Amino acid sequence: MSTSFKDLLVWNASMDYVTSIYKITSDFPDSERFGLASQLQRAAVSVPSNIAEGSGRYFKKEFVHFLYQARGSLLETFTQIEIAFRLGYITDQVRDQLIETGEEISKMLNGLIKSLKD
Known part of the structure; x- marks a missing residue:
């Protein structure tokens, strides 16, 4: 791919997501x-990592595969966030904000996948 993964909005958003998760x-x-x-x-770390790894692959089909992996990891965080909420480790406000941010990242991933498949 000619564009660096660091230039991708979805990679940057997912890096911010990782930072939020760690905090x-x-x-x-x-x-x-x-x-x-x-x-x-x-x-959470797996999301931008898979985006970066996939962007370095030679074929678009391989990149798309890694974007699907990133999306799967993102959805995994949703379940873990819900578990953290149910255990009382985070508030409903924190849960809702993390899920909302994650859903935006998911939309970006879906858009990038679609653009690469077209």
Whole structure:
């Protein structure tokens, strides 16, 4: 691909999402450091990582595959965010904001996938 992944709006938005996830999980109980907090962080990190990896692939079809992986990881964060809410680690306001931001990233991923498939 001729465009650097760092120039992609979806990559930048997902990097901001990772930062938000890390800030929020820093307030989780110590007992969750290697549990839910770690799982949520890894899933969030996987989103921009897959975008970057896919952008370096030679064929568009490969890039699209990694964008699907990124979308799957993003949806994984939604479940983990809901678990964090149900356990009382985050408020409904924080949950709603994270999901809303994630849904915007999902729309961007879907748009990029569509543009690459056309």
